[in-house]
Amino acid sequence: MSKTNVVILGAGYAGLRALRSLQSKRLDIDITLVNKNEYHYEATYLHEVASGAHAAERISYPIKDVVTPKRTNFIQDTVVVVNKDEKTVELEKNGTISFDYLILALGFESESFGIKGVDEFGLPMVDIETSKAVDEHLRKQFEKYNETKDESYLSIVVCGAGFTSIEYIGELTLQMPKLVKQYNVPAEKIQITCIEAMSNLLPMFDKELSDYGIEILKKRGVKFFVGTPIKELTADTVIYEEAGELKSVKAKTIVWTTGVRGSSIVERSGFEQRRNRVMVENDLTAPGYPEIFIIGDCSAVMDSKTNRPFPPTAQIALKQGVSAANNLEAKLKGTAIKPFTFTSLGTVCSIGNTEAIGEVMGRNLKGYPASVMKKIIGDRSLMMTGGVGITAKKGRFDFFR
Ligand SMILES: Cc1cc2nc3c(=O)[nH]c(=O)nc-3n(C[C@H](O)[C@H](O)[C@H](O)COP(=O)(O)OP(=O)(O)OC[C@H]3O[C@@H](n4cnc5c(N)ncnc54)[C@H](O)[C@@H]3O)c2cc1C
Structure with a gap:
């Protein structure tokens, strides 16, 4: 009898954890x-x-390092x-492959919310390529400032807070002194503006914590426009609304980080979804498809506390990666599946290297x-995706890094 054919799509957190x-x-x-x-x-x-x-090498490693060739x-x-x-x-280059069980873990994409100009002029940060592109773009603008002395080349707008x-x-803001020196641009003319539609910043944290984090950024010279929804982007302008009036900021670097949705493969494949996230069954399979697990940012799991x-x-x-693997095993062995449950251990938001705010297991932390x-x-x-070897090789036990 031939072996059961399990296909995993995506080697991010969810896919690699399921694989391991x-x-x-x-x-x-x-x-x-x-x-x-x-x-x-x-x-x-x-x-x-x-x-x-x-x-990029600092935050990535070869997939072959975690693949056991005999099994995968x-x-x-x-x-x-x-x-x-x-x-x-269906794959782009390798044609069509079939599966008995599928684990779909294709992650997230940038969400434009249908706002005009975002796809053309907003720089997303959703994978290595787009993140490198943000850095390279900013460096080019600093070079252009030196050629033109046009200050909009030194203006950066970050969309979303x-x-x-x-x-x-x-x-x-921590990297800026190095950039200023390297490109020989006037530090006092650099402007970083953050524009947010909602009226409160970092609402997932207690106000004391979010105020602490935002104050640090303000002290580093960042301007915040809050309760000001963005209406349109052009090549060098961000247009937003404030008290019913349209206003704008000139900037040659416009970073688009207002939110994410799941992979568009979810919608293209005809799954019932909202923002490319499938409300999965309690065993993490797609409704009506007991052989298809959907995990990570392509899935949605209800939190009974917040509804x-x-x-x-x-x-x-x-x-979810572990739970999908366990439930797949249960299905193969004919044993009972274990409903997926989740309790968040907390959240920590970095404010740059040695500064952060967070709530971990009910305790507030800052600094x-x-x-x-x-x-x-x-x-x-x-450690969960790569193991101890990769974690040590990356020098990740240094807390001042
Ligand atoms: C800057 C930033 C900071 C964050 N901070 C935190 C944090 O502090 N704590 C936290 O818990 N979460 C944080 N998140 C969210 C977290 O990164 C995501 O929730 C997580 O990456 C989702 O894991 P995933 O496995 O579903 O997808 P991903 O990690 O996105 O992995 C998806 C994989 O699928 C691959 N893929 C995508 N499309 C295709 C395709 N069509 N064909 C083949 N392969 C494909 C991708 O290359 C990738 O390898 C942060 C996100 C960002 C962007």
Whole structure:
């Protein structure tokens, strides 16, 4: 009898965690892992690449380092669509592959909310390539300032004041002195503006904590426009609304970090979804498709406390990876599945290297202790996808890094 054919799409937090868990089990399965790149990247550190704080290699490692060739065939390719009824997946270069069980873990994309000009002029930060592009773009603008003396080349607008935006601004403000020196641009003429539609900043934290974080950024010279929804982007202008009036900021660097949705493959494949996230069953399968697990940012799981889906995070993606592997094993063995449950351990937002704010297991943290906790959480995640060897090789036990 041929082995059961398990296909995993996506080698992010959810996909790699599921892979490692399946590889460690004694099951009569063949695993195929499909991922766009030959490397895994830690999406939670993309802002460090976008701000130029660290090279991409620092937050990525080769997928082959976690693949057991005897059990897993890795295909580097881009998924085009899942034919859920035929149980096949179409790939860009390698044609069509079939599956008995599928784990779909294709992650997130930038959300434009249909705002004019975002796709053309907003710089997203959703993978290594786009994050490197943000850094390279900013450096080019500084060079252009020296040629033209046009100050809009020194103006940066960060759209949105969520987690990603704040972490990027935190790191960017720390990198700025180095950039100023390298490109010989006037520090006093550089302007970083953050524009947010909602009226409160970092609402996931107590006000005392969010005020602490925002004050640090203000002291580093960042301007915040709050309760001011963005209406349009052009090549060098961000147009927003304030008290019913349209206003604008000139900027040649416009970073778009207002939010994310799941992979568009979800919608293209005909799954019932909202913002490309499927409300999965309690075993993490898609409704009506007991052989298709959907995990990570492509899935939605209800939080009974808030009656809203849990926010998509690496923390939940990692836990789903293990749960999907266990439930797949249960299905193969005919044993009972375990409903997925999740309790957040907390959240820490970096304000740049040794500054952070966070709430962990009910305790509020700020400053250096919060930044150490952030690094511990990151190292724990890396250990879960890459193992101890990769974590040590990356020099990740240094809390001043
Ligand atoms: C700057 C930033 C900071 C963050 N900070 C935190 C934090 O502090 N804590 C936290 O818990 N979460 C944080 N998040 C959110 C977290 O990164 C995501 O929730 C998490 O990455 C989701 O994991 P995933 O496995 O679903 O997807 P991903 O990590 O996005 O992985 C998806 C994988 O699929 C691959 N892929 C995508 N499309 C295709 C395709 N068509 N074909 C083949 N392969 C494809 C991608 O290349 C990638 O390898 C942060 C996110 C960002 C951007």
